[in-house]
Amino acid sequence: MRIRHHPILDFTAREPLPFTFNNKPFTGEEGDTIASALHAAGVKELTISQTYHSPRGFFCGIGKCSSCLMRVNGVPNVRTCIAPLLKDILVETQKELAAPPTAPYIGPGKRMISTDVLIVGAGPAGLCAAQQAASHGAKVLLVDENPRLGGQLIKQTHKFFGSLQERAGTRGIDIATELEAEIRKYEQKGLLSIMAESTVIGAYEAAEGYRFGLVKRINYQTQLFDVRCGAAILACGAMENMLLFPGNDLPGVYGAGAVQTLMNVYGVKPGEKVLMVGAGNVGLIVSYQLLQAGIAVDRIVEAAPTIGGYHVHAAKLRRCGVPIKTSHSIKEVYGKSAVEGAVVMQLDSKWKPVPGTEEAVPCDTVCLAVGLTPSTRLLSQLGVMLEYIPEAGGFVAIHDEMMQTRIPRVFVAGDASGIEEASTAMIEGKIAGCAAAKALGYQVRAETLAVFIDEVGKLRAGPFGEKPRLAKAKIEALTREQHV
């Protein structure tokens, strides 16, 4: 299941790492997560449904859902999709729910960190926010759940759209490397600290500024940190949407992010033949990435009557012979212990199934690219005002043009502030980074912010910017309403 040859990425074999899974010997590679090593060895079943006793595989592949929890070296509930594979570890399927801990907190005593700006999430928005805040003199702590910085950028083999300022024409993976190199300079100067494999687990009351609980994972154990900061930028991204259909929990039904992560970060094939659900930009881009990794895409089904993503992405697939079926959707997935195929069907103009149009599509992977929902749990806990805005992908924090929420010095940026794409996320991050520094008394030129605001407006000006434009207009209207 390993990808060894790729037109864009380098997946030459790395140091083998032996480990044990359910009492059997396995071998992964340096750089694998536990889940990617198991997948590469053909193991897709990671957990068992406690209610239905049916097999489950992972879904999100990026530490957001809980379909991959396993016991590692005796530690229960390890998120194996983001937990690095180490030599000689013991991995076990959890037959039942792990017993809750009896001690109030297991692990070494908490440590304190104080900083000017805490940035949660080191994707395009978080990296740009960190760069801007640090360049204006603020002390920054940048936190990310994953072992590598860059968020979803590190999975993007395609060259980015947008303008030169946002590195258009450069591949996402290369943008991640460039942005990381920039912030590492501030790290060397002592202006910025980076904590990878760390999760901000909650916001707590503080006499002044803000206080967050942070958990850093070290060899499947955790270290608790008590973080005090003057401002916070929540750039925690989004979660993949699920679709309701029979069989949607069978191993082999993956979110688009999981498929990208497996094949483009870890060099592991999600399967040999894929049915893609969704012809938005994500569905189209991931389909092409599958072809690049040498994996067949049987077809793309899209419930809407038109292709939602850019025509140029669709054209690349069509000229490779991949059919795109608009007004078609998935009815069910079949298979005993993993996906063996799916049934697709045609939809009428009212999005209702047309009887007699069912068609079985044999495949071992069903990839869902049916939209994202902003991650707002930390915002919600902070008491930030959230509103349901369909064009933004769900509940989002009401924020002003400077990306500040209704709570002073708490900012949002990127998909967490409404689903969009990486170029606008980068500019939103720059705005939030500058605004946070400014709110803490660091000097930020008004023109700097004006340029960013102008750029993001231009990127949203076309027909494909209609949704975010509508979303941001609604958010702005609500901000004004609240001020009255």
Add this chain to the structure above:
Amino acid sequence: MSEYQRTGVLSRGDLLQMPSEAQLEKGVAFIECVQEIPCNPCVDACPVHAISMKDINAPPYVDFDRCTTCMKCVGVCPGLAIFVIKVKGERAWVTLPYELLPVPVVGLSVEALDREGKCRGWVKVTRVVKAKKTLLVTVEVDRSLAMDVRNIRVRA
């Protein structure tokens, strides 16, 4: 609604510009980017300013007379939507961006595919240029296929 929004395949009528016979003989960059999307690296990549846009969301416009077929735009386009076309008599040369495996080499026979991925015959690769990780592959085709061949399939 245009048909291509449903199928992903452009027809002649969807294309915004068509070069003249004389321009095709000289050789032109031909951009199959008809939607208003926020993207403009092709404009910046062109050393002779033959590509222009009203604003970042507008579709690109090519000054075919000015284009020198240097292929810089072909290598930079994120949508892999730019081709270079040159004709001479009954023959034509189509240069296309290629980011798949296996990699073609000069002299190899490959399948010429159209916008729907249908094979339109076997053709010879006449040039392969590397633009970072994108290969710019030129194939020699029959003149009648110059406006149809947009991809290749390389058999391992």
